[in-house]
Amino acid sequence: MPKQNIDELTDFGKRLVTLRKQAGYTQTELANELDVSQRMVSHYEGHTEYPPAALLPKLAALLNVTSDELLGLEPLKKNRQPDTRLQRRFQQIEKLPNKEKRKLVQVIDTFLKAAQLSESTTHQ
Secondary structure: OOOOOOOOOOOHHHHHHHHHHHHHHHHHHHHHHOOOOOOHHHHHHHOOOOOOHHHHHHHHHHHOOHHHHHHOOOOOOOOOOOHHHHHHHHHHOOOOOOOHHHHHHHHHHHHHHHHHHHHHHOOO
């Protein structure tokens, strides 16, 4: 499916695209969180006014807005802190069993040490 021009989308679609990107989601990632297909997220963004009412609360929560803000009934709060992919990954890691968490911390530590090493050799 070709990329859509955001100016051609419905008001809801424009808002959804903007909020999804601010939250750091791809269409596929958001679809997985909503338990729908990527194609449905694409449809909500461009071909319809609104997704089913049952999805609105979860969609608003994922995008860190109220349902009224999502629907355009209230203006978006300017001081919102967008969620990031990294924050979501850390939240997912927190839910893992301790053994898996330790393994991931070791991998992260290895990458951090390598980055520090690389940084210190480039500054010398």
